[in-house]
Amino acid sequence: GQNIDQPTEMTATEGAIVQINCTYQTSGFNGLFWYQQHAGEAPTFLSYNVLDGLEEKGRFSSFLSRSKGYSYLLLKELQMKDSASYLCAVKDSNYQLIWGAGTKLIIKP
Amino acid sequence: DAMVIQNPRYQVTQFGKPVTLSCSQTLNHNVMYWYQQKSSQAPKLLFHYYDKDFNNEADTPDNFQSRRPNTSFCFLDIRSPGLGDAAMYLCATSRGSWDSPSEQYFGPGTRLTVT
Numbered sequence: 001g002q003n004i005d006q007p008t009e010m011t012a013t014e015g016a017i018v019q020i021n022c023t024y025q026t027s028g029f030n031g032l033f034w035y036q037q038h039a040g041e042a043p044t045f046l047s048y049n050v051l052d053g054l055e056e057k058g059r060f061s062s063f064l065s066r067s068k069g070y071s072y073l074l075l076k077e078l079q080m081k082d083s084a085s086y087l088c089a090v091k092d093s094n095y096q097l098i099w100g101a102g103t104k105l106i107i108k109p
Numbered sequence: 110d111a112m113v114i115q116n117p118r119y120q121v122t123q124f125g126k127p128v129t130l131s132c133s134q135t136l137n138h139n140v141m142y143w144y145q146q147k148s149s150q151a152p153k154l155l156f157h158y159y160d161k162d163f164n165n166e167a168d169t170p171d172n173f174q175s176r177r178p179n180t181s182f183c184f185l186d187i188r189s190p191g192l193g194d195a196a197m198y199l200c201a202t203s204r205g206s207w208d209s210p211s212e213q214y215f216g217p218g219t220r221l222t223v224t
Contacts, residue, residue: 004151033212042199042215043152087151097213099151 002026004100006088011106012078020073020086020103028093034062034073035087037102043087046073075105083107112136113216115200121222122190130185130219132200141183142213143175144199152199158183187221195223 005023012018024032031050035043049055049064049071061074073086085102092098113134122128132141139160144152156175157164163175172194174186187194197220201213 008149040197040218040220042201042218043213044215045212048212097154099153101149101151104149 002092002098004088004090004098006086006100006103008101009104009106011108012075014078014080014107014109016078017074017076018078018105020075020088020105022071022073022088022100024069024071024088024090024098024100026069026090026092026098029066030091030093030095032062032064032071032091033089033097034060034071035089037085037087039084046086078107080107080109113200113202113214115198115216115219117219118217119220119222121224122187123224124192125189128187128190128221130187130198130200130221132183132185132216133181134200134202134214134216135181136202136204136214137180138202138204138214139180140203140205141177142199142201142203143183143185144201145194146197146199146218155185190221190223192223195221197221 003025034046036046037043047062054063059076064071085104087102088100090098116131142157143155146152154166155169158177172188176184197218199218200216203213204211
């Protein structure tokens, strides 16, 4: 079967750095996405990785290792508005998007 | 601003009473998706359209139907809602071919309550 694993919940302090991990077992790989979803709202696109390495976008960075089936999302200089769920999603060999259940990130002052 | 619009934002229906959720987009994207998302769970793909080509996920219940009369609009019909169908329903769009890496743009969702 196909599977995306993420921690259910994480807590971090405002101004700090947090790393959210995602491991995947899918039939093939055609890219990995990270989305942010605030409570009661729709997901919004954060980043896309298809090659190994780090993609940086302001305070957010995403890393991919295809050989390890592993990605992480790194959030720096955390702000209260970063409190949200972060969903990892992988496109498999059929270009179908397989979603993780998301990691709920709680930011404390 | 180009966007994905869903109406209504909140829908209450009675057990067994048909309900239709709507989605429209001004992005001119050719791929549209319907997802069901329950609390603290991953979005579950129900259907997608690549242009007019309809794709039904294998585990989507027969109780769910969809229509896409034109590029801009897409509808989700739930013929006989059960208590288990209470969820957030998300419409999303993307550009290009089904095998392109383009990201999906989501509407705000419709939260369905079944009484």
